[in-house]
Amino acid sequence: MERLRENLHAVPGADALVGGYTAQQYDTQRTAADDRTLIVPVVLGIILLILVLLLRSLLVPVLLVATVALNFLATIGVSTLVFEHLLGFGGTDASVPLYGFVFLVALGVDYNIFLMSRVQEEALTHGTRQGCCAG
Numbered sequence: 001m002e003r004l005r006e007n008l009h010a011v012p013g014a015d016a017l018v019g020g021y022t023a024q025q026y027d028t029q030r031t032a033a034d035d036r037t038l039i040v041p042v043v044l045g046i047i048l049l050i051l052v053l054l055l056r057s058l059l060v061p062v063l064l065v066a067t068v069a070l071n072f073l074a075t076i077g078v079s080t081l082v083f084e085h086l087l088g089f090g091g092t093d094a095s096v097p098l099y100g101f102v103f104l105v106a107l108g109v110d111y112n113i114f115l116m117s118r119v120q121e122e123a124l125t126h127g128t129r130q131g132c133c134a135g
Helices: 002-010 021-055 059-086 096-126 128-133
Strands: none
Touching: 021 059, 021 096, 059 096, 096 128
């Protein structure tokens, strides 16, 4: 599509556009990829900043964000294996990875914030080792 559009625009006086289903799919895929490259780092950066402020630490928030990102990547990998290779579906909608990212990160970070806030409360009461690791 990209090469076809470039060649069409190179023709002098050509006032035409490339359209149709294939062009729409190409544009949708490209737009979704552009959205992911913008939204994913911004969301992870904001979450990291909030966790740094909440936990007053740098290493722990980085680890928590990394676990959430790893969870997302593992989910995408497993769903690709199941749906494309096991069930034979040809592909998914271009917006599925971005929506999946938003939902999985929201759930994962919410749980991480809840868990780490509770650990912080217990550490203040019982000390770091006892508050973090006591069952």
